[in-house]
Amino acid sequence: MNGLLEVFRKELADSFNSKRFIILFMLVYLAGIATIYIAAQNIRAAVGDATSNIFLSLFVVSGKDLPFSFPLFMSIFIPIVGIALGFDAINSERTGGNLSRVLAQPIYRDSLINGKFLSGLTMIAVLVVSVVAIVAGLGLRLIGVPPEAEEILRLFIFVLETILYGAFWLSLSLLFSVLFKKTSTSVLASIAVWIFMFLFMGIIANLIAGAAYPIGQDSTVAQVADYDSLYRMISRISPGTLYSESIQAILLPMMGSSSPTMMMIGIYSGLMPSPLPLSQSLVLVWPQLVGLVALTAVCFDIAYIVFMREEIRST
């Protein structure tokens, strides 16, 4: 544990004092407050005569003025937060001439990269917990319906999933900060991956699945199901897909299947969905969560190995 605590403390203090994070926090808080305000105005129409999970729907309802729900905003902003925390973690130490000086102190080399990862993770956790707390408190005041115990549990799981999603982007950008010597290269590489995953993964999945199982007016349910499963298989390469699938299942207990297409088929064929119990929702998202943990671990492990084997030159 030599040095880990000291590195962690310093990095955390740096993050809290930096303008970068004041801007990010403001942005995320603003988005959270805006979505919850719009949601509170539209919740009556959206919920209808449902009797359960009203508080939870506050988090998923969007309105005409702002067609984004709170989780959608998070799925956009959390990658930015993760990237901002990690993209210059190692290479800025090197260009600043600090890396060899710090590693000449009696600490293990991995204390530096572990301390930086842990402090980044703590920052993400602080951000997510605080914004969900603000949004939940504001929502409670706006609609006046208290959450049930299960809803609180579901919110808690949502918070954990969001932190995990942030951890993936943190470890990816940390990897780039080890691989690339220049901070400008590592931030660009991180953003490139983010844009690719966010914008192009769906298009690519659609192209491949569409070519394999062409869907037309006269397609059977089986064909649509084949198309859908291939499409989803490919798009799950993107951690964004894993995240959005896992939060849908947790925040929308009405959603029996994690696939919207399959749910539409179910509704059209006369199956009325009923809310799933929490344990079943968890079963549904378990593969996605494991996938996110695995992606995070792979990125961090590569970063760790490369950093541990690297030559520490001051120039």
Next chain:
Amino acid sequence: MSEKPVVETHDLTKTYGKFTAVNRLNLRVAEGEVFGLLGPNGAGKTTTILMLMGFCEPTSGAVLINGYNPLREPIKVKSIVGYMPERIGFYDDMTARENLEYTGRLNGLAGSGLKSTIDELLEVVGLRERANQLVGTYSHGMKQRLGIADVMIKRPRIAIFDEPTSGIDPEGTDQVLNLIRSMAQQKVTVIISSHQLHQLQKVCTGVGIFSRGQMIASGPVDKLGREALRKGHYHVILPIAQLADRVRDEINKIAGVRSIESVADSTVIAADEDISGELGRVVLEATGLKVQMKVEEFELEEIYMKYFEGS
């Protein structure tokens, strides 16, 4: 060097592909010694230091710092070795004091003991007045001095400085060298790399000359001089083109004379010491002439150049 060495390498070699950065280096630095690694850029000095610190893995050979292998037992090595890298940097958005506090805490120091150590060190390196300013506002020379405080904070037994004076003005250079000398007086073993010989000459007890990855000569500065100039350390130049054989014989009898050569319209006599007084008397007796002589003493600088002429 009869004492047990605190820094030693055995056939230390580092290759990058076909390029050999350090070639079978056998270095021995005794306790309390101030050892200079001298050589042009790219001679393997920095790579050697990186291997001493465990920052890069030797291709073959071994390093022992106080008996420990820096790759196997990095903590034991780094807790007694202070290192100042060539391009030292600090956290620009922290003050000098905060930077030193961080280094101190990484060394397990804390509390009022750490605070008083930092005050003391800032006083020593002459940065007391600017201790609470951001390091981003510091000049290069000030950062180097802060770097020395940063090395001293752990009270090292061995201190390694990689090009500590590169890029700073003469006054700053003097300050840095004086600080290093004062460390040496406190029984710290010091290793300094530099390509500027006259600086090493001021502080070092021993020097190793590096060329193309090899240490081609090492030892005390004066011993190196004799080895390099087998013809003698001093040159006495007589403004006489040809000396009679009789005079030559007389000169050869003077103790320490190594050779007599005619160069253009003068004669160069190489000797181990300044023989101009004796020589003048011999020449006066032999020829009846009072000659003006020019004495050249070879400094390490020329010895150093001499080595690189050969390599």
